[in-house]
Amino acid sequence: MELTIQKEGLTINPSDYGLTCLKFHKQSVAHNHLTETMESLDGVIHTGTTFGARELQASFWQKGDNHILLQLLIDELHQLFATREEIFITDSRQPGKRWKALVNSTYDIDYINARTGKFDIDFLSPRPYCESIGTTLDPFTFDSELWQVGMNIPTDRDLVYKHRTNRFQIYNAGVYLDPSKLPLRILYKGASNNLTIKNKTTGDTFTYSGSSGANDTILLDRIQHFKNNVNIFSDTNHKRISLLTGWNDFEITGTSGSFEVIFDFRFYYL
Template identity: 75%
Template sequence: MDLLIKKQGLTINTSDYGLNCLKFRPQSVSHNHQTETLENFDGLIHTGTTFGSRDLQASFVVEEGSHVLLNLLISELHALFATKEQIYLIDSRQPGKQWRALVNSVFDIDYKNPFTGTYDLNFLSPRSFCESVGTTLDEFTFDSNLWQVGMNLPADRDLVYRHTTNQFQIYNAGVYLEPDKLPLRILFKGASNNLTIKNKTTGETFIYSGSSGPNDTIVLDRIQHFKNNTNIFTYTNHKRISLLTGWNDFEISGTDGSFEIVFDFRFYYL
């Protein structure tokens, strides 16, 4: 197997550095339970649970033709993995998913002989979820090399995220997507008056009390609202739109003439 690293705009295959990846293992998600105690009440009262960060473990075998070359390679590896920024990790066995990660361990080689050693690394994923490499605006074909089996993608229906009608469906292949926690952009392009976007599946409704012209764009970017890059949050009902796993039924009103609405997001997986 190979481990791919996306760093500073580059995609690097660790095998190009002579690393034979023996293991890449995301640890299970941790559960952070919030509880309270009450006097004269047995046990605890559960008030909520959140998922924690994820530990990612990788192990490699590295081999060179001489001890000197092996030491030179180790210096290259130190430079490769020394970063203060988040990187992305992709397991070649699941090429459609990527992990946001921070290097989270001291790393050095364990020599097996003068020419060979093992190289172990720990990473920390600040998010509880990995994400799809592709977005909903990419082409949904396996030829695009962005998707894989095991991503909960339906085989019996086309996935469409650009719509020009007042009623349509949006499919979310991943976990429940809350825009205050995970990225979600909804772009409406066209004329409107009191634009209303409703997710009938969740019961959530967004309303913009102003108007827009045929060439205007209204954007719901997570929990922020913009019209042509100007913040219009004050003129909305301050509501968000989230997406349940699976199909979400949408209805739009307040449109005036032709329009397009676009949903731009990734899928997130445990």
């Protein structure tokens, strides 16, 4: 097993720091239950549940050619894990998924001998989900080295995320995707008048009361709406499009002439 770390846009191989990963595991999802009490009512009323952040733990050997080189590697290790920003962690046992994480503990090197040490370190994933390394705009082939088994990706049907027809389907392999909480970009390229995009599976409907030309692009970026990079939120119905797990049926009206609609997102997993 190996862990690959991405920090500040760079992919880091822990072996360059003399590291060998002994253990990496994630804790179960934390459930945050929202409740209310009412006079004369036994117990509480459940009003909702959210998932908390996810704790991750790793254990490493660190080895140098001699004691002095081990000390230099330890200094480099401190530099690696001294960061205020989120890093990405990928477990080689699941190479198609990555965790966005923060370093969440101090750590001490326990010396096994003069040139070998061992330590444990904790990480915190602000989201309860890991995410696919690939996006819906990447090729869905195992040759791309972006995907793996266990990602709920169907093999009996092609996955298409660029469409030129008014009715089509979009597949979401991960958890329910609410763009107010997780990234989702929908681009419409082409002419339109009173454009409407509807996910018939969820009932979500986006409408734009204006028009667009053949060379224009309308973008739904999470909960923001743009036309050619200019905010048009006030000219829409202020709604967002979400995606259920599995197939989602879409219908577009208000189109004029040829057009293309593109769905750009990652899959998220517990």
